[in-house]
């Protein structure tokens with residue numbers, strides 16, 4: 135994918151072609167006209183819908199409202215009734231948001247297909263469902279001509295990546311804006327830090343080291359009485375890799391995105407060409423934790439990625455209580471080093487981004503998108519967001535299998551975790567079922583045995 139001579143990646147259309155993504159015919163001719171949803175200009179009222187009314191969804195809506203433009207919430211969708219109605223009840227109590235609510239009971243959509251009706255009723259959609267659903271929700275939104283904010287990551291597997299890449303092209307052709315939930319890309323400190331790196335202030339880049347080491351994340355608790363397996367897993371989605379992708383994808387993708395940004399030297403299609411790594415679960419297993427806190431995901435991964443120019447990204451992530459924690463990105467150049475967001479050229483003085491000049495990136499990403507929508511400007515985070523998500527997916531393939539994984543093989547042959555071919559209901563059997571001991575231990579990858587292409 136990387137042109138060694140030009141030291142840059144191939145074009146988007148070339149990329150779609152060489153990965154076989156462009157040949158699948160999803161970029162239908164009918165989708166190529168300018169979408170209606172794209173035509174919200176100036177101070178027109180912009181109708182917004184939210185899909186996934188959980189913690190980030192509500193935070194995302196709050197951050198969207200903070201932009202302060204002429205916006206109305208016209209629909210909410212959530213697979214489950216409880217978060218849907220709790221969200222509506224909460225919003226009604228928030229005095230500061232009252233004038234932004236243009237929503238009635240008819241526009242609260244539950245169920246696995248609720249997202250479709252919510253999307254149809256808006257100009258801009260905020261997608262904050264669990265990661266496994268993102269490719270399908272995103273593709274539907276651009277097919278309907280809507281501006282989209284999609285939380286990271288853009289899917290959990292290679293087939294999901296391909297769906298997102300096609301959706302990216304549809305959005306591009308329809309002149310829709312796409313904001314990607316990788317909020318660091320909109321944060322002044324990162325923008326300035328990476329600009330200085332790319333201006334050569336620490337020479338040529340040799341390697342990056344990126345980390346998301348922390349403790350256990352939230353847990354939703356035990357299965358309800360008579361609760362279906364699908365309902366339980368969707369509620370406790372973090373612990374099932376078909377829904378979260380594993381913590382390497384769900385959480386650490388932020389730091390991996392920064393490494394792609396640095397190594398790409400301004401090319402948003404940049405990605406490593408191969409990787410190898412290791413991982414496992416030491417702590418996230420019964421009887422250390424109750425079985426419902428374990429699912430089938432790992433609790434630590436280490437992956438070494440190589441870019442086509444020979445530079446290296448070392449990536450590590452962990453979710454184990456009581457260990458050394460760090461969430462950051464470090465960079466080594468031929469003439470200096472740095473860490474988000476400072477630089478120290480050899481023999482020179484250290485530069486730090488002035489903290490006072492930083493902005494809340496969660497709000498800034500919405501400010502940038504609204505400005506692009508209203509002024510007809512180009513904003514498309516979908517490309518780098520999909521590629522960074524796929525970079526993390528490739529890392530998981532290496533960590534699960536213990537094998538060297540190339541980008542091309544991962545994209546072309548990487549297997550599906552999410553059941554794209556099934557119409558889901560709460561009665562559908564999920565891709566991972568409990569074993570005879572009631573745990574999901576049998577579905578945990580064993581390096582040396584796991585086949586990421588099966």
Ligand SMILES: NC(=O)c1ccc[n+]([C@@H]2O[C@H](COP(=O)([O-])OP(=O)(O)OC[C@H]3O[C@@H](n4cnc5c(N)ncnc54)[C@H](O)[C@@H]3O)[C@@H](O)[C@H]2O)c1
Nearest residue numbers: 186187188189190191212213217262263265267285286315
């Ligand atoms: N950018 C960031 O820093 C950041 C931070 C936290 C979370 N996130 C991302 O936000 C997303 C949501 O995370 P969260 O912490 O809010 O999770 P959450 O569990 O609190 O909320 C998810 C909501 O989606 C609903 N849902 C599940 N399946 C659905 C479907 N098919 N259709 C519609 N709704 C569905 C759930 O019922 C739940 O209410 C994830 O992709 C996560 O990675 C991003």
